[in-house]
Amino acid sequence: MAETPSISETSLKQALTERLKATHVEVIDESGGCGQAFTCIIVSPEFTGLRVLARNRKVNTALKDEIAVIHAWTAKCKTPAEWAKETGASAAPDTAAFAT
Template structure:
């Protein structure tokens, strides 16, 4: 069995303590490729290459089973604009 989305998420959460994390299995469920979006304070003051290296280090074991990893966003919290929340429906 290939890598699971949950294993990738767990490794990133453990190592990088993100305030936002989105992991998408782009391989159709076989766990061969993933796309991630991550926002963490550990990226503050770091260049993009350093951020990608932190992600790759956090996923060192998982990458042995993953064919492709696309890091769509690797942002510090100060750079991130979360999507606006939907207003609560009035009753």
Template sequence: MMKALSRFLLGNDSILVTKYVQRFLSSVTDGEVRMTRILKERFPQATSVKVVDISGGCGAMYEVHIESEEFKGKRTVQQHQLVNQALKEEIQGMHGLRIFTDIPKK
């Protein structure tokens, strides 16, 4: 039924819609839980940590959003390097990682 609905809504783009609908209806993946734990340990001052498996749940690609005071005074590339270092082991088995960092607003 999901595939039929997505084909009706978007025609040839139905595969993309189906993946996102399935992801929305599914539970949190083990990879998301593991990486969230690692980032919270590495960045104890983080006010927000969000890890999302954007590969449809297979663990090939993730998106990470992290807001922390630890990033203050660092360029974006340095912030991303810190995240990459924290997730070094997990990254080895991934196809890709999208990183979004920010400093908490006061």
């Protein structure tokens, strides 16, 4: 029998950073720690030129296995330029996201 993967804020952040080349990821466990409901902000250059639905499909494809075991999932997908405009931050990649 296949083991259910352990889903956490950290594992989702790592997966999004790697699979979508995200420059900024914020993940919040809304379930009180049981790993069943997450909200996140994902900033990736891979969203450039895509409409909201296409961005969300890209995220859902990247996290197919993880989303299959999560009860509730909300993602806000931004390009680096959109994120910079919204937050006043630089559009340059967040080097902390790539720290090991």
